Amino acid sequence: MASEFEHTPSSRNPLHRLRKSIAVRCLAGLIVYVALLALVLWGINRASENLFDSAFPSMETVLTYADDLEHDRFDALQTQALEHCKIVIFDGDGTRLYASSARAAEKIHASDLDLISEYDEQSFYEVFQESAVDGLHYRIVQCTYSLEDGFTKRITAWCELDENLTVVAGDLFADRGALTQREFDFLQGIYSAQMSVERVSYQTVDGEERILVLAAPLVSGIRYQQVVDEANRLPLLAAPVALVITIGCAWYLVGVAKRATRPLDRAINAYRRGEEQVDAATDVPTELVPIYDNFTDLMDELREAREDSQRIIANISHDLKTPLTVIYGYAQAFRDGRVPPEKEQDYHRIIGEKALAASELIDTLFAYAKMEHPEYAPNLEPWRVDELARSVAREAEAQVEQAGCSLFVVPEGASLAQAARGDESPGTAASNAEPIARIDRQLFHRLLMNLISNACAHNPSGTSIYLACEVDAGRGLVRVRVADTGTGIPDHIASHAFDPFVTENAARSTNGGTGLGLTIARRAAELMGGTLTLSPNPPHPCATEFVIELPRCTKE
Numbered sequence: 001m002a003s004e005f006e007h008t009p010s011s012r013n014p015l016h017r018l019r020k021s022i023a024v025r026c027l028a029g030l031i032v033y034v035a036l037l038a039l040v041l042w043g044i045n046r047a048s049e050n051l052f053d054s055a056f057p058s059m060e061t062v063l064t065y066a067d068d069l070e071h072d073r074f075d076a077l078q079t080q081a082l083e084h085c086k087i088v089i090f091d092g093d094g095t096r097l098y099a100s101s102a103r104a105a106e107k108i109h110a111s112d113l114d115l116i117s118e119y120d121e122q123s124f125y126e127v128f129q130e131s132a133v134d135g136l137h138y139r140i141v142q143c144t145y146s147l148e149d150g151f152t153k154r155i156t157a158w159c160e161l162d163e164n165l166t167v168v169a170g171d172l173f174a175d176r177g178a179l180t181q182r183e184f185d186f187l188q189g190i191y192s193a194q195m196s197v198e199r200v201s202y203q204t205v206d207g208e209e210r211i212l213v214l215a216a217p218l219v220s221g222i223r224y225q226q227v228v229d230e231a232n233r234l235p236l237l238a239a240p241v242a243l244v245i246t247i248g249c250a251w252y253l254v255g256v257a258k259r260a261t262r263p264l265d266r267a268i269n270a271y272r273r274g275e276e277q278v279d280a281a282t283d284v285p286t287e288l289v290p291i292y293d294n295f296t297d298l299m300d301e302l303r304e305a306r307e308d309s310q311r312i313i314a315n316i317s318h319d320l321k322t323p324l325t326v327i328y329g330y331a332q333a334f335r336d337g338r339v340p341p342e343k344e345q346d347y348h349r350i351i352g353e354k355a356l357a358a359s360e361l362i363d364t365l366f367a368y369a370k371m372e373h374p375e376y377a378p379n380l381e382p383w384r385v386d387e388l389a390r391s392v393a394r395e396a397e398a399q400v401e402q403a404g405c406s407l408f409v410v411p412e413g414a415s416l417a418q419a420a421r422g423d424e425s426p427g428t429a430a431s432n433a434e435p436i437a438r439i440d441r442q443l444f445h446r447l448l449m450n451l452i453s454n455a456c457a458h459n460p461s462g463t464s465i466y467l468a469c470e471v472d473a474g475r476g477l478v479r480v481r482v483a484d485t486g487t488g489i490p491d492h493i494a495s496h497a498f499d500p501f502v503t504e505n506a507a508r509s510t511n512g513g514t515g516l517g518l519t520i521a522r523r524a525a526e527l528m529g530g531t532l533t534l535s536p537n538p539p540h541p542c543a544t545e546f547v548i549e550l551p552r553c554t555k556e
Helices: 014-020 022-055 059-063 066-070 102-107 110-115 181-187 221-272 286-336 341-372 385-402 416-421 441-457 517-527
Strands: 086-091 096-099 124-132 135-145 153-161 167-170 190-192 195-203 209-217 381-384 406-409 436-439 464-472 477-484 531-534 544-551
Touching (some): 022 221, 022 286, 059 195, 059 209, 066 195, 096 102, 110 181, 110 209, 181 190, 286 341, 341 517, 381 385, 381 441, 385 406, 385 436, 385 464, 385 477, 416 464, 416 477, 436 441, 441 464, 441 477, 441 544, 517 544
Parallel strands (some): 406 464
Antiparallel strands (some): 086 096, 124 135, 135 153, 190 195, 195 209, 381 436, 464 477, 531 544
């Protein structure tokens, strides 16, 4: 029975299968989980950067407000990140447009711009200390990087100062003659003992020139360590958030697993209630479809097995009830003294026949149960199949004759079709391969006896029964054929001939058999590694032909 899922149109839709896939759901959950963790890490990193920017602001911090600067929105610079900085902005003519504080306006003038190095190193100063005859001298070099490669440093001007900061040589600052200590500090990028200074030039959206001077706090070892310690505490603060995200992801994955098993749970409950249709198939995850199909197939098999068990019990009860009822009735008649003396022998004979029939039924059921047990192991040994077949034929002769039938063993080298037609012409040459197979003698005996007994029991007097053995060397098989010229098996019976308790007798009288003969025969063939089949085209004039195929082996 195919599972309902296989008949659901949406189950064949790739998008539907993708949406129902456990792997896709778990992958989506993991992607979200990783994305959230990455977001947390990004937040920690961003917070750490903001912490350092706030503690140690630089020109990069100022340039984050580039859009505001280009629109002369100077109020945007009034932020906590820049609260410890001094910022002054001039236009192209040297007019001050903005100062972050009165102190900044007082200390930084347009005349100082030439002394302050450019942030982008388009123009910067390098100061070297040298010893001279008259004392300590300073060499100041104005530099820029080549526009061609951006790496080659070029000197555009220079000067030499004595220890009093008087210009003694060079073309740089020749118009000043001497520098003040404040101007000399500006050349070195120092605004004060605790602050550095630098400038950057930019244009507004209207193309107007602007020059921004920034004096920012210098980095101290103690303050830097404090900021590092604060930054190291940020991951600890983020740990609870990461834990909550992890718990959420685990809860989601557990939910995916639970939802994946719900269709199976519904199917189990449906089968437990005896419902035929299970409407949970469309919810089955893609990866569990084979398991769900196998489960529903197994449940169908179990249902069929349960129905078979109920049918077996009913059939056994019916088949045993008839002889036991007869035995009980006749025994009651003897006990009540109602049996005429001239009928006593007939009554005793009938009681014996019915007891024998009940005993044979019980033996058959025992054999069927034993062979169906999963731990049953046949005793397989190499035997010549033709010799065992002839031995069974000799034993069955009495039963065949009593039924008014005839049993013929086809000679070696002749075909069953020739024997059935009475063709006395020479058959094909016998094969050099010996008909040897690994056989359990008891199973093989029961197999052949059941087939011969069936042919006798279900056919009229005068039926001819044929037994033939041949070797199929090409396929490595030993083949045994049992055919008869009787009435044949009706089509409605043939398709279920090997099912238990299938007989022609709808009333299931004991004379019609138990319906286990062919079932036991097929099981015996399977236990020996072979097969038993009903031939769809028996050789003329036979009406029925059973074919046993066993794997051929060599003598050990």
